[in-house]
Amino acid sequence: xxxxxxxxxxxxxxxxxxxxxxxxxxxxxxIDHRGPEFQAxxxxxxxxxxxxxxxxxxxxxxxxxxxxxxxAALVNTLSPGDKVLMVExxxxxxxxxxxxxxxxxxxxxxEGDWRHGVDPAEVEARLSKDKGHEIKxxxxxxxxxxxGVTSRIPEVRKAIDAAGxxxxxxxxxxxxxxxADLRHDEWGIDVTIxxxxxxxxxxxxxxxxxxxxxxxxxxxxxxxxxSYWEWSSQIGQNPTGNFPYTPNTNLLYGLNEACDMxxxxxxxxxxxxxERHAEATRRAVRQWGLEIQCEDTRxxxxxxxxxxxxxxxxxxxxxxxxxxxxxxxxxxxxxxxxGRMFRIGHLGDFNDLMLCGTLSGxxxxxxxxxxxxxxxGVQAAxxxxxxxx
Numbered sequence: 001x002x003x004x005x006x007x008x009x010x011x012x013x014x015x016x017x018x019x020x021x022x023x024x025x026x027x028x029x030x031i032d033h034r035g036p037e038f039q040a041x042x043x044x045x046x047x048x049x050x051x052x053x054x055x056x057x058x059x060x061x062x063x064x065x066x067x068x069x070x071x072a073a074l075v076n077t078l079s080p081g082d083k084v085l086m087v088e089x090x091x092x093x094x095x096x097x098x099x100x101x102x103x104x105x106x107x108x109x110x111e112g113d114w115r116h117g118v119d120p121a122e123v124e125a126r127l128s129k130d131k132g133h134e135i136k137x138x139x140x141x142x143x144x145x146x147x148g149v150t151s152r153i154p155e156v157r158k159a160i161d162a163a164g165x166x167x168x169x170x171x172x173x174x175x176x177x178x179x180a181d182l183r184h185d186e187w188g189i190d191v192t193i194x195x196x197x198x199x200x201x202x203x204x205x206x207x208x209x210x211x212x213x214x215x216x217x218x219x220x221x222x223x224x225x226x227s228y229w230e231w232s233s234q235i236g237q238n239p240t241g242n243f244p245y246t247p248n249t250n251l252l253y254g255l256n257e258a259c260d261m262x263x264x265x266x267x268x269x270x271x272x273x274x275e276r277h278a279e280a281t282r283r284a285v286r287q288w289g290l291e292i293q294c295e296d297t298r299x300x301x302x303x304x305x306x307x308x309x310x311x312x313x314x315x316x317x318x319x320x321x322x323x324x325x326x327x328x329x330x331x332x333x334x335x336x337x338x339g340r341m342f343r344i345g346h347l348g349d350f351n352d353l354m355l356c357g358t359l360s361g362x363x364x365x366x367x368x369x370x371x372x373x374x375x376x377g378v379q380a381a382x383x384x385x386x387x388x389x
Contacts, residue, residue, distance in 0.1 A: 009328035011358045013145050013304035014175055015197035015204055016348030025257040026250045033249055039241030045252050046238055048259035053210040055184035060209040060234045063248040066174035066195035069207035070096050072229040073170050073191040077215055079223035080104040082136040088112040091146035091335040117151030117299040120159035127163035137168040143176035146334045148306035149294045157188045178262055179274045179303045179347045190215040200258045201348045205251050274302035277346040277355050280384045281305045284359045284377035293341050303347045313371050315342040322365035352385050
């Protein structure tokens with residue numbers, strides 16, 4: 001293959017670009033994971049990750065992708081045959097339902113159109129009907145990566161409380177953590193689920209469960225079969241800087257650096273930066289005359305924007321043109337929206353000039369693919385960015 005000048009533009013909504021500071025941290029020599037140097041690192045990382053989740057409670061770390069964190073959340077708190085209320089907001093919420101079914105739970109699914117987030121009123125209505133409290137958990141995706149829709153998690157918490165229901169509240173923020181505001185303690189979440197490869201700016205390979213006191217209490221009576229995912233082994237050993245298995249040491253170096261970077265910038269500044277880039281992207285999409293997948297302005301994602309193609313145009317064909325001509329990867333439409341939309345990621349270690357390059361590639365690629373658009377999308381984004389510095 002001939003050399004292609006310049007960097008590849010990785011603009012999928014995760015895994016996100018890994019900044020140099022984190023790459024340099026990861027490349028450090030591996031150390032003895034039973035020795036004092038590692039124990040000091042582990043204790044430091046386990047404390048530093050808590051403010052990222054906005055919690056004072058334990059955050060449990062597994063060497064795994066986010067799928068592992070889904071399973072860990074369920075098997076530690078529930079028992080075979082338990083009913084769980086799950087809300088369909090896109091492909092990843094659907095996959096979580098499939099996982100729950102395979103491990104022996106009974107999901108009751110609130111169906112969705114993949115253009116809106118969780119409807120708090122519908123959650124309240126379902127729970128209010130459950131007089132016998134058969135539903136043991138409510139499971140929601142915070143930022144649905146397949147659609148660019150961010151659910152209103154505090155309102156869902158209020159809905160659960162309004163129904164007077166004791167169900168556990170589990171939230172997947174695999175693509176939301178460190179990009180979109182998430183407050184584990186304040187929002188009354190019992191298990192917050194996340195991964196390393198999105199807003200934390202790391203490669204895939206670390207998954208997280210942030211847990212409430214209520215979740216830890218529920219774990220005492222859980223009858224699900226588990227071994228690797230067992231919380232109690234972690235809770236017992238983590239305070240001394242130990243893990244019940246071989247930890248992913250080099251990724252923990254990177255996580256330590258990522259936490260420092262996020263706190264140096266300030267989480268509120270990180271969230272504002274993501275919101276600003278998301279709004280600039282949406283202005284470009286509207287100028288092109290294209291639809292945004294998310295239909296409720298309250299639920300626009302700061303992490304990614306889903307762009308809907310006009311009838312008769314294939315989003316994957318557009319993505320191929322952009323990859324071939326400009327060496328830029330965009331997110332594909334998944335599941336029900338495959339071929340109908342593509343996804344622009346604007347998360348992690350990302351700045352104004354990177355966004356301008358991304359949108360320029362999109363605008364040129366759309367035109368080259370024969371999609372009928374109005375020009376000036378990039379200019380609309382530039383006008384917004386320069387006027388809102």
